[in-house]
Amino acid sequence: MTDLNTSAKNTWCPGCGNFAILGSIKAVINALIEEGTPKEKIVIVSGIGCHAKIADYLNVNSFYSLHGRVVPVATAIKLANPELKVIGFAGDGDCYGEGLEHLLFAAKRNVDITMIVHNNRVYGLTTGQYTPTSPLGYKGRSTPGGSKELPINPLEIALASGATYVARGFSNNMDLMKKLFKEGILHKGFALVDVLQVCVTFFNMYDYYNKKAYELVDHNTGRFDDAMKKLREWDYNMNVPIALGTFYKKEDTTFDENYHQPDIDKNKRLLKIQELLKKYI
């Protein structure tokens, strides 16, 4: 087992769902290393928010970026070097709010990165405001009378935009998280794993999710329409059963593999420039 701990002191609240995500990804990274992926080829990218501290807590290559900007950074790292396994961590405010546009484009491009979204449906680090996935009527510090808008269903948006792997996990189900994270990382193409991660301080949904969540069985992950139907069952607002697991999985060409970059002799740049300039006369 590779020691993936750092010297950083963990400052998540006791009982935070992020611990389970950290534990799961450590297990998955260790498994990947044991199966032959060199540790240096693993890169994690985080945004800003409670989730993002994971960059400090994992002793692997990391890129602690900006709020909402995990996806463009992860996309670029993959484009720069397709040999890398790039795993993005983001919050729901981060990835479904300020950075939603990037998520759509990554799905549209089917770039081979994995996004793990710590979806606690509340802004934690800024102390309890509603997010794009908070239920209607959520009472937070910016919506004391209750939020006046319906949540978005991020999985529906990702699938509609072209994501080729779409799954939902729950921070109280580590075995499933490990399975989904690994599947997502090994999937060739854009993978989104939305994790219902519980914020014990501002929006404690443990009991609710424990009651409502169920794991998908006999679901055909290869059919778009089935996936869409299934992931629309719960719209992040209604009081209905919540499906967990893989909704959709399909192999397709990826953005990064379409970037052909021939080897050129770098010492010949000037010569090539001068050759090219002959056409400018």
Add this chain to the structure above:
Amino acid sequence: MEISILIGGKAGEGIDQSSLIIAKLINQLGYQIYVYRDYPSIIRGGHTFSIIRGAQRKISVHSDKIDFLLALNEDCIELHKNRLKESTCIIYDSDVLKPENIPAGSKSAGIPLTKITKEENAIPIMKNSCILGSFCRASGIKWEVLDQVFRNNLHKELDQNLKIARRGYDEAKETDCKIPKASEKTPMPVVTGNDAISLGLVNAGLEAFLAYPMTPTSGVLHFLAQQAEEFSLKVVHPESEIAVMLMATGFAYAGKRVAVATSGGGFCLMTEGLSFAAMAELPVVIVLGQRPGPSTGLPTYTCQTELHFALNAGQGEFARFIVAPGDADEAYYWSAAALDIAWKYQMPSFVLTDKTLSEGNFNLNTDSKCFISKAELSPVLWDGNNAAGYKRYQITETGVSPLAFVPTKDAVVKINSYEHDEAGITTEEPDITKKMQDKRLLKEKYLIQDLDKLRTVEVYGNKDASAKTAIVCWGSNKGVCIELGEKLGLKVIQPVVLSPFPENKFREALKGVEKTIYVENNSTGQLERLVRTYGFKADKMILKYDGRPFSLEDLEEELKK
């Protein structure tokens, strides 16, 4: 001996391409050229024109007075009457314009461009080839020269274009408006400022380029996208300038030399990424093309209003390199230097341009080694010694931490937008916070030492000790100021690097000068405002902010006031 030709018509009628052909024809006669392009921000209609100027010296400004007017429509005569001299030769489409439309007494040749183009079953845009043929005949440019330039530059329907040009050539008569050969020298390539910037970046080892299209720097995106295979570049056009800047930092993290290009509005969206790049010490080059604002302003016109924006953009305090080239040669050499500097000092590096430089045409001389000389601008790489583990933000004497990129065996590379310790782990400790801020700022001190070896301030015009008056200019005003400085006996001082400001060299250049005149394309005197913080001040300011560059005549009149 010099020559000015104006060609005009409706936007979308091919004026742009024709002006480039004319420039190349003149170039073949041994002139050095400059092309000023004036076009509205629309795709079809409206008036578009270019002024092609040829001279026996390096130039980068147009003249208001013209020797030839090539008129594809009526507007051309009406709008450019004031530019005509007694000797101006007007060549026009006689199917659109009648002789009574032409100012009385002027030399003119009406050619039935529309009729000829129709007879040849050609699309209307090929009228351009016809008028170019007539222009060659009237100006005494040999058919062989036109034939060669067409072959080099037209990639579609070459035969038909040549045929139509020949009809235009045969239809016209030789006139006494002959353009004499200027020299026997081999013509130098004709490029835009955007081409020169692109080539400079490529020469310095560019590996990736990202941009969201925006005038006036879209040309950099188009050029590099076109050349991506040839130079092994990854060129990406992402969803927004926010993505552009953040993606650039991702490329830099993986060790790829990267640049982005935009204009002020796009740069607004890049500022969070810029500040991040500074904090994370990820090298990025930003090509920033200024245009008149505020806001959307005049998208296709020129100005120098973003100097202070570039100097101050981004939250927090951090060092940055800013260079403002004045012509294609400087754009080529300094863009390369900007990339090298970004990598050596792991800081944001700007190439500040404007529409005049970016979209104007110039001769490019890549053999000229005058700009960059002795400075050693290689990045500092990690030696792989892992006793203490790799530290991305290791504190060193120069503030520059050795670079390792993912994937490097035994190196965990941690980048962080928060304040961080040497290993890249988040910190809020006061001691480390101060140390890290000092470390980042320290890099500027060593950059200044490198810049001392480069020509960061250029002096032209009257360099004698007797020159008591100096024109101070920056960026694309270089050319007009040099020509008038020489004509009027004034010294011309051009700070090329604007951050870190080359205070000592600037002071040196001002030695003996008693009066300074600042020439700028903005309404507040942005360079003057910058140098004031170093204790310098202007005696006079000549500011132009109508979206148009100074012509020779514009500035001469102002200087003589």
